[in-house]
Amino acid sequence: MDAERHETASQSVGRPANAPPYFHVLAKPTGALCNLDCKYCFFLSKEALYPHSCFRMSDETLEAYIRQMIAGQSGPEVSLAFQGGEPTLMGLDFVRRAVSLAQKYAPPNARIEYALQTNGTLLDEAWCDFFREHNFLIGLSLDGPRAMHDAYRVDKGGAPTFARVMAAARLMQARQVEFNILCTVHAANAPYPLEVYRFFRDEVGAQFIQFIPIVERATAETLSIANEGWGDRRHGSRPLYRQAGSLVTERSVTAEQWGRFLIAIFDEWVRRDVGTIFVQMFDAALASWVGAAPALCIFAETCGNALALEHNGDLYACDHYVEPDYFLGNILDTPLIELVASPKQRAFGADKRAALPRYCLECPVRFACHGECPRNRFILTPDGEPGLNYLCAGYKAFFTHVDRPMRIMADLLRRRRPPAEIMQILAAEEAQMRTAFARAGRNDPCPCGSGKKFKQCHGWPGAITSDRPAS
Numbered sequence: 001m002d003a004e005r006h007e008t009a010s011q012s013v014g015r016p017a018n019a020p021p022y023f024h025v026l027a028k029p030t031g032a033l034c035n036l037d038c039k040y041c042f043f044l045s046k047e048a049l050y051p052h053s054c055f056r057m058s059d060e061t062l063e064a065y066i067r068q069m070i071a072g073q074s075g076p077e078v079s080l081a082f083q084g085g086e087p088t089l090m091g092l093d094f095v096r097r098a099v100s101l102a103q104k105y106a107p108p109n110a111r112i113e114y115a116l117q118t119n120g121t122l123l124d125e126a127w128c129d130f131f132r133e134h135n136f137l138i139g140l141s142l143d144g145p146r147a148m149h150d151a152y153r154v155d156k157g158g159a160p161t162f163a164r165v166m167a168a169a170r171l172m173q174a175r176q177v178e179f180n181i182l183c184t185v186h187a188a189n190a191p192y193p194l195e196v197y198r199f200f201r202d203e204v205g206a207q208f209i210q211f212i213p214i215v216e217r218a219t220a221e222t223l224s225i226a227n228e229g230w231g232d233r234r235h236g237s238r239p240l241y242r243q244a245g246s247l248v249t250e251r252s253v254t255a256e257q258w259g260r261f262l263i264a265i266f267d268e269w270v271r272r273d274v275g276t277i278f279v280q281m282f283d284a285a286l287a288s289w290v291g292a293a294p295a296l297c298i299f300a301e302t303c304g305n306a307l308a309l310e311h312n313g314d315l316y317a318c319d320h321y322v323e324p325d326y327f328l329g330n331i332l333d334t335p336l337i338e339l340v341a342s343p344k345q346r347a348f349g350a351d352k353r354a355a356l357p358r359y360c361l362e363c364p365v366r367f368a369c370h371g372e373c374p375r376n377r378f379i380l381t382p383d384g385e386p387g388l389n390y391l392c393a394g395y396k397a398f399f400t401h402v403d404r405p406m407r408i409m410a411d412l413l414r415r416r417r418p419p420a421e422i423m424q425i426l427a428a429e430e431a432q433m434r435t436a437f438a439r440a441g442r443n444d445p446c447p448c449g450s451g452k453k454f455k456q457c458h459g460w461p462g463a464i465t466s467d468r469p470a471s
């Protein structure tokens, strides 16, 4: 480590005028290095950015990250987050050092939150006890029941990993570690939303669930290699994954599948699990209906406040843009806050809004979607304008479908009532509708209010789903 270089970036700097009050930096202490070879994980290809690296964050870089993160926030909350690759490959002592450095630099009023995303395969009692002691929020990657998980989440030898990940979940439960499930949605599990959701709820016993759509972009030149998986080395070195190309791999979820997946889970959740199971996507949507800022950057109007730090101190615009064009600088050379506030990074965040096609600007659910993440904006709008989100059809279907229940929950919140009361409201309403349907004759007006005869009507607009209940 170059001590002089470290010293330069550690000088205290004034807070740039356009620095955001709060920002998030995902530290990748092993870079893209991982002990698994999940087929859809294009992050594995990022090794190509650092050809001779050992992919281990030095103590100096770790210290610079923590000190500068704490110094860079304008409020007391500081989030220190570790992801990969697989961050547990660094060993528990590395994370211990991270916590003691945070304790060393945190002012008395600071509230430090630790988060770590893991595939779970290396966790043991010592890791879990440490996580619990320091209230780490753990994200565990699990893609559903065994066959769906093992479809793509394999180790370096191609062996399935489901049993090892489930063992990690059980261990964390036994040691009372708070964790949420991070489930990527892809070709193997997208057709089975309820099986996936019920598995997490009923068999894993998870309370917090995140769903992330797998959209692996490719060009005509890279598609066949990409289809074989980013961990596959039969073709020699892997191409560096970039946010480029308008084709997608066969593992990617389609927009329609994504919409159906979210809708099916939402319909079950809103009838029986509000207040007990927390699905990040639904919470983010509710925030939009309430008029609050969504906790997910993908649904915010602008972004640029969720950056990624490579193992050597290189900072990139976002974890999804760890590629040369989005490199901002190294925190050992330039203070983190200056890089976060740099014109390049501010423009990156503002472009999320500025680049929206007219189709989005005129969209009735834009207030909740905001065109989602720029990384997925690579298709044409119906009138041929570029920049529409590949998942648009799914999001439009989902946000339109949840409008009424979201308005009910938002109204409950405004009246300081728990949103979980929606379950009783819907149950009462559906019981009433069932009775009306049961009594209606074939030639009577349909009880749904469409004005059609019952025998001609298939709608159910008075309730929240399009499925007519059995009478």
Ligand code: SF4
Pocket: 297, 298, 299, 303, 304, 305, 306, 317, 318, 319, 320, 352, 372, 373, 374, 375
């Ligand atoms: S590029 Fe996408 S994932 Fe990255 S900060 Fe912006 S919205 Fe979030």
Ligand code: SF4
Pocket: 359, 360, 361, 363, 364, 365, 366, 369, 370, 371, 372, 388, 389, 391, 392, 393, 395, 396
């Ligand atoms: S649903 Fe589609 S059209 Fe509407 S804001 Fe989202 S991406 Fe744009």
